[in-house]
Amino acid sequence: MTETMLLVPMRTAKQGVALNAGKLKDAYIQETSTVEFKQEDMDRLGLKTGDRVRLRAGTQEVVVSCKPRKIKIQDTALGIIFMPYGPTTSKLMVDGDTAGTGMPDSKHLMVEIEGPLAQEESDGQ
Amino acid sequence: MDNNISGEPNIKVVKNATCTFCGCVCDDMELTVDLDQKRITKAKNACVLGKAWFFEHSVDESRPLARIDGKEVSLDDAIEEAAQILVNARFPIIYGMSNSTSEAQRETVKMADLLSANIDSTSSVCHGPTGMGLQGVGEPTTTLGEVKNRADMIVYWGCNPSDCHPRLSTHFTVMPKGMYIPNGRKDRTVINVDVRATATSQLSDLFIQTKPGSDFELLWALRILTRGGRLNSTIEEQTGVTIAVIEDLANRLRSCNYGILFFGMGLSMTRGRHYNTSALHMLATDLNEHTHFVVKPARGHGNVTGADTVLSWQTGYPFGINFNRGYPRHEPGEFTTTDILTRGEADAACIIASDPIANFAKPAIDHLKKIPVISFDPKPTPTSEMARVAFTTSCYGINTPGTVYRMDDIPIPLRPAFESPFPSDQEILIPLIKRIRELKSVSSAAA
Numbered sequence: 001m002t003e004t005m006l007l008v009p010m011r012t013a014k015q016g017v018a019l020n021a022g023k024l025k026d027a028y029i030q031e032t033s034t035v036e037f038k039q040e041d042m043d044r045l046g047l048k049t050g051d052r053v054r055l056r057a058g059t060q061e062v063v064v065s066c067k068p069r070k071i072k073i074q075d076t077a078l079g080i081i082f083m084p085y086g087p088t089t090s091k092l093m094v095d096g097d098t099a100g101t102g103m104p105d106s107k108h109l110m111v112e113i114e115g116p117l118a119q120e121e122s123d124g125q
Numbered sequence: 126m127d128n129n130i131s132g133e134p135n136i137k138v139v140k141n142a143t144c145t146f147c148g149c150v151c152d153d154m155e156l157t158v159d160l161d162q163k164r165i166t167k168a169k170n171a172c173v174l175g176k177a178w179f180f181e182h183s184v185d186e187s188r189p190l191a192r193i194d195g196k197e198v199s200l201d202d203a204i205e206e207a208a209q210i211l212v213n214a215r216f217p218i219i220y221g222m223s224n225s226t227s228e229a230q231r232e233t234v235k236m237a238d239l240l241s242a243n244i245d246s247t248s249s250v251c252h253g254p255t256g257m258g259l260q261g262v263g264e265p266t267t268t269l270g271e272v273k274n275r276a277d278m279i280v281y282w283g284c285n286p287s288d289c290h291p292r293l294s295t296h297f298t299v300m301p302k303g304m305y306i307p308n309g310r311k312d313r314t315v316i317n318v319d320v321r322a323t324a325t326s327q328l329s330d331l332f333i334q335t336k337p338g339s340d341f342e343l344l345w346a347l348r349i350l351t352r353g354g355r356l357n358s359t360i361e362e363q364t365g366v367t368i369a370v371i372e373d374l375a376n377r378l379r380s381c382n383y384g385i386l387f388f389g390m391g392l393s394m395t396r397g398r399h400y401n402t403s404a405l406h407m408l409a410t411d412l413n414e415h416t417h418f419v420v421k422p423a424r425g426h427g428n429v430t431g432a433d434t435v436l437s438w439q440t441g442y443p444f445g446i447n448f449n450r451g452y453p454r455h456e457p458g459e460f461t462t463t464d465i466l467t468r469g470e471a472d473a474a475c476i477i478a479s480d481p482i483a484n485f486a487k488p489a490i491d492h493l494k495k496i497p498v499i500s501f502d503p504k505p506t507p508t509s510e511m512a513r514v515a516f517t518t519s520c521y522g523i524n525t526p527g528t529v530y531r532m533d534d535i536p537i538p539l540r541p542a543f544e545s546p547f548p549s550d551q552e553i554l555i556p557l558i559k560r561i562r563e564l565k566s567v568s569s570a571a572a
Contacts, residue, residue, distance in 0.1 A: 006337055008320065013173055013288040020146070020177035023483060023506045060487060075322035076334055076365075082321065087483050087507060096488035099398065101257060102249035102445050102461025104486045107394040108338060 001045055006080045007035070007055065007092065007109040015084040023086075030065075032086025038078055039068040046116065053115030058094035063117065081113070135160040142540045144171060145224070145522035146178035148424030148532035149269075149290050149297065154179075158542045165523070165542055172291035182503065182520045184545050192515045200516075204553065207475070207499045207514045208560040211240055212568070214473035214497075216449075220462045221479025221501075223247040223426035226527030226539065229550035230428070230435040233477055236558050239565065241449045243471070246432035247479055248444040249461040252422045254393040256433065256443045257457055258402030265409045267385065267419040268533045274303035275417075278381035280316045282405065283340060283391020284423045287324035293423065294328060298387070305383075314377065318343070319391060333374060336365035338396040343371070344404035350375035351411040379415040389423045424532035427522065431530035466492040475499040477550055478518070482507040501550050516553050519545035527551075 018028035035055065037047065047053065049067045069075075069082065083089055085106075092111060098104050142154040156179060157167035164183035168176050191203030198206075211217050219237050222230050223246055237244035248256065272279075279298050286293040294300060294315075302309040317329040318340075326332040335343055343364045346356055356368050364371075378384055386409055392401040405420060412418035424430050433443040440446050442455030445462075458464055462481070465471050466489035474493060478501055482490055500512035503520045519525050524545035528536050 008337065010321075011285070011289045013291065016146075016174045016289070017177040020174075020181040022181075022504055023480065024510070069321075071322050072327055073322050073332060077321050080320065080337065085484055090484055090490060091487055093486040094488070096463055096467030096486040098458055098461065098464055100458030101398050102245075102253045102457040102463060103394060103398055104250070104463055105394070105396065106250070106486075107390060108396060 002112055002114045003045065004110060004112050005041075007057075007089070007111045008080055008082050008107050009085045009089040009109070010082050010107075012084050015086070028086070032084045033062070033088045034065045034067055035081050035083040036069045037066055037081050038071070038075070041078060041081070042066065042068055045113070048116070051116035052121075053113055054117060055092060056112040056114065057092040057109055060091050060094050062088050062091055064088060066115070081111075137543070139540055139542050142542060143522055143529070143537055144168075144175040144178060145427030145529055145539065146174050147290050147427060148430060149292050150427060150529055150531040150537050151175065151292050151296060152537050153296075156542050160543055163543050163545075172295075174291060179523065179542075182523045184524075184543075184547070186546055188505075188517050188547075190517055190547060192512075194513060200548070200553070203514050203516060204557050204560055207557055208564055210473050210497045210499060210513065211236075211242070211475060212561055212564045214240075214471075216465075216471050217242040217473045217475065218462060218465055218471040219244045219475045219477065220481060221247060221477040222432045223251075223429035224478035224521065225428060225501075225550045226521050226525060226529060227428065227431040227435050227536070228527045229477070229521075229554060230432055231439065232551055232554040232558060234436060234439040236475075236554060236561065237446070238448050239558060239561055241451065243447045243449070243460055243462075243465060244436070244440075245446065245460065245462045246429065246436060246444050247426060248429055248433055249457070250463060250484070251390070251425055251429060252393055252402075253444050253457060253461065254399035255388075255402040255422045257399035259406055261399075262403050262406045263410065264406060265413060265419045266534075267421060268535055269297040269421075269531065272298050272385050272419075272421075273301050273306075275305050275383040276303075276385050277306060277312055278314050278316070278378065278384035280318065280378070280384065280386045281325050281329070281423075282318045282386055282388040283320075283395075284387055284389025285319070285323040285325045286387070286423055287328060289389070289425065290423055293387075294325075298385070299328065314381065316374065316377070331374075331377075333366055333370060336363070339364040340392055340395065340401045341397040341404050344401065344408055346371050347375050347378070348404065348408050348411050351379060351408065351415070378412055378418070381416055384412065384416065384418045386418070386420045387423050388420070393422075421533060428529040430532055430534060431528070431536075434530050434534065463489045466490075471496060473497050473499075476508055476512070477501045478503075478521075480506040480508045482511060501553065503547070517547050518553065519547045519549050521549070525549040525551075
C-alpha cells in the first residue's frame with residue numbers, strides 16, 4: 001500500500017545518548033532509521049512494529065523500520081510521521097533551497113510511504 | 126602527571142564541572158574521574174544526555190592523531206596538507222564551531238579573515254532564522270537565573286526540552302524554587318504548543334496542538350488578541366486550534382506576572398522560519414504592555430551561542446559571513462553553508478567539530494563529497510570518515526579548558542576532567558594559521 005504523508009524529523013533522548021556513543025555505531029544508525037507512526041495510521045496501513053517501509057521523496061528513497069508513537073495524552077496528528085534527524089532524513093531532504101535564510105525546510109518533508117515490505121525486498125536495500 | 130605506580134586507583138573528583146553537550150551548559154556537575162583509564166566513572170547531577178556525554182568520551186589512544194585520505198600521518202604533515210588545500214582554494218568555506226571553545230572560535234574567525242573565506246556556524250541550520258528575526262524586531266531577553274527566580278509562566282513553543290534539554294525544566298525553569306517563586310512547580314504554569322504530543326507536553330499544564338506550518342498564523346492571532354482585536358473564524362481551519370482555546374491562551378499570557386516563551390526548531394525549521402521567530406518576539410513585545418514577557422531560544426549544541434557571540438563581536442554578524450572582498454559581509458541564503466554547497470560554489474571546506482554529512486540537505490552533501498574536506502572531531506563521524514584531512518581532537522569541557530556561552534548568553538568557564546593525548550581545536554588552529562600566513566606571504570611576494 002502506498003500513501004503520501006508528512007515526515008517531521010525530530011530529536012529524541014535516545015538519539016542524543018546514541019550519538020555520544022558514536023554515529024557510526026548500530027544504536028545511532030538504528031535510532032535514526034526508525035520512523036514513528038500514530039497507531040491508527042499503522043493499523044490503516046497494515047503495519048506492525050518492526051515492519052520495514054520504503055520512504056520516497058523525489059528521486060531518493062530509504063527503507064526504515066516502523067514503530068508506533070508512545071503517546072500518553074491526546075494527540076490528533078494523523079498522517080504525520082516522525083523520525084530522528086540523521087543520515088536517513090538527510091537523504092530525504094532532496095531540496096537544498098532555503099528561501100534565502102540558510103535553513104532548508106527540514107521539518108516539512110512530504111514522503112511517499114510503501115509498506116510493509118516483504119523480507120527479500122527489504123534486504124535488497 | 127596522571128601516571129599511577131602505587132597500585133591504588135588513581136581517582137580524582139572535579140566539582141562544579143561544566144557539561145557542554147547542550148545549550149543548558151549545566152555547571153554544577155560533580156565528576157569522578159579514573160585517571161589511569163582516562164575516563165569519567167560518575168557524573169553527579171548530569172541528565173541522561175550529560176551522562177552519555179561524560180561516560181562516552183574516554184580517550185581512544187588507538188585512533189590516529191591525524192589522517193590524510195584515511196592513512197595515518199604526523200600532525201605536521203596533516204597541518205601542511207590542510208594549509209595547502211585552504212590556500213589554493215578559490216572559495217574555501219569554514220563551518221561548524223558550535224562544539225568548540227570560544228577561544229578556538231576566535232582563532233577560526235582569524236583563519237577565515239586570512240583566507241578571505243566564508244565562515245558559518247551550525248546556527249545557520251539551527252536558530253539562524255531566529256537571529257534574522259530578532260535583528261528586525263528586537264529581543265526582549267533574559268537570563269535563566271531570572272527565569273528561575275521570577276517566571277510564573279513558562280511556554281515551550283515548537284520545542285521538546287524533555288528530550289533535548291532535560292535539565293532546562295528541572296534545573297532552571299519549571300521545577301526549581303526561586304526568590305519570587307517559593308513553591309517551585311506549584312507556582313508556575315507550563316504551556317506547550319507543538320504539532321505533536323511529547324514528553325514536554327506531559328509535564329505541561331496545557332498542551333495546544335497546531336497544524337504543521339501554522340505557527341505564524343497562531344502567533345499573529347495571539348498578537349491580535351493581545352492588542353485588543355478580534356479573530357476571524359478562519360483561524361480555526363488554518364491552525365487547527367479553536368478560537369476559545371486561543372482566547373484562553375491569550376488571557377493566560379496577559380495575566381501572568383513574568384512569562385517566558387522558549388522556542389525551538391519547530392519555528393525556525395518550518396514554513397515561515399524567520400517570520401515565525403519575528404512573530405514570537407513581537408508577541409512578547411506586545412505582552413509587555415500588560416505584564417513582563419521575555420523570549421529565549423532553546424539552543425542545541427553546547428557552544429552554539431558562543432559561535433554567534435564570537436562571530437558577532439569579531440565580524441559584526443552572527444553567521445553566514447563572507448570575507449572574499451577583504452571585509453565581512455553577511456547575507457543569509459548567499460553566504461550560508463547549505464546554499465553555497467547546493468549551488469556548488471565551494472572548492473574546499475574546513476569543518477570544525479561538526480558533522481554536516483549526517484544532517485545537511487542531500488544536494489549540499491553531494492557537493493561536499495566532491496571537494497577536499499578538512500575535519501576536526503574527537504570521534505569518528507560520517508564527515509570525519511570522508512575527509513581528505515582528519516584531525517582527532519580532544520573533547521572541549523572534558524579535556525580542554527576555555528569558555529562556552531550558555532543559551533542565555535552567559536559565559537561559563539570549563540573545568541576539564543582529565544588530559545587527552547590529542548590536541549584541542551585551538552592547538553591545531555594556531556599552527557595551521559601560522560602555516561597559512563607563511564604560504565600567503567610567499568604567494569604575495571611571488572605576485
